[in-house]
Amino acid sequence: MNINTSLVGRLVASQFPQWAELPIKPVALSGWDNRTFHLGENMLVRLPSAARYREQVEKEQCWLPQLAPRLPLPIPTPLAMGLPAYGYPWHWSIYRWLEGEPAAVERIADLRRFARDLAQFLAALQRIDPAGGPPPGRHNFWRGGPLTTYDADTRRAIAILNDEIDTGAAIAVWKTALKSTWHGSPVWIHGDVAVGNLLVKGGQLCAVIDFGSSGVGDPACDMVIAWTLLKGESREAFRTILQVDDGTWARGLGWALWKALITLVEYRNTNPAKARDARRVIAEVQEDYQ
Numbered sequence: 493m494n495i496n497t498s499l500v501g502r503l504v505a506s507q508f509p510q511w512a513e514l515p516i517k518p519v520a521l522s523g524w525d526n527r528t529f530h531l532g533e534n535m536l537v538r539l540p541s542a543a544r545y546r547e548q549v550e551k552e553q554c555w556l557p558q559l560a561p562r563l564p565l566p567i568p569t570p571l572a573m574g575l576p577a578y579g580y581p582w583h584w585s586i587y588r589w590l591e592g593e594p595a596a597v598e599r600i601a602d603l604r605r606f607a608r609d610l611a612q613f614l615a616a617l618q619r620i621d622p623a624g625g626p627p628p629g630r631h632n633f634w635r636g637g638p639l640t641t642y643d644a645d646t647r648r649a650i651a652i653l654n655d656e657i658d659t660g661a662a663i664a665v666w667k668t669a670l671k672s673t674w675h676g677s678p679v680w681i682h683g684d685v686a687v688g689n690l691l692v693k694g695g696q697l698c699a700v701i702d703f704g705s706s707g708v709g710d711p712a713c714d715m716v717i718a719w720t721l722l723k724g725e726s727r728e729a730f731r732t733i734l735q736v737d738d739g740t741w742a743r744g745l746g747w748a749l750w751k752a753l754i755t756l757v758e759y760r761n762t763n764p765a766k767a768r769d770a771r772r773v774i775a776e777v778q779e780d781y782q
Contacts, residue, residue: 601695636709669746715744
């Protein structure tokens, strides 16, 4: 799908003429599931990049305004929902722009405080009444559901990486994760707590974005950030504040391992930076498990 400034300009001008004169330019880090554009200085346009992401638009439009008042940090505010037009086949959104840069260790003043603030945000999210919320499914790639969904993918990745990683340790982590089951009531999850969706300003966590993978279910998938960004005292603070039990932590290890494995398989010969980061996460997961 060729989503460019010209297309976005026509969509906005035809459906929201009050904003037709505002300048449009691509956001520097646009993301993968969606293409994102600045609309003036205070808004953004967000368009699904493929059919598998289209269901997320109406979900966010419906639920974000209901979640926002109950959360301690800003999340995206939908301002309008656009319709298919000019060859673009799906609904799309206009949001208020949120200031901040994607989280990175060098941008965070105090990683332990960052972990605490993030854990408090997720704890508040989990306390919101889940009634009527979307259960795990195609719309969020089964985040919040059982890890068995990705069992075949994970074992295939381990087999492919047989000569590149400690496959025995990886299998042990995965088997332990599969043995654990969420017995609690479903809770709200973000579904993709990754550095690109955590905004930092002045060295502190200032907003959480991209709720396309959100839903209600098992919160274990939201633990992944513990191994992709946090470590040591910050990881322990994150777990303590969220009061994560051993089973949920084990499933979180499984989610982190699955994503790192499939990322390494995809990019080990084409993107050294992504491959290196995936190897680091696999090592963090295995070390924590041991």
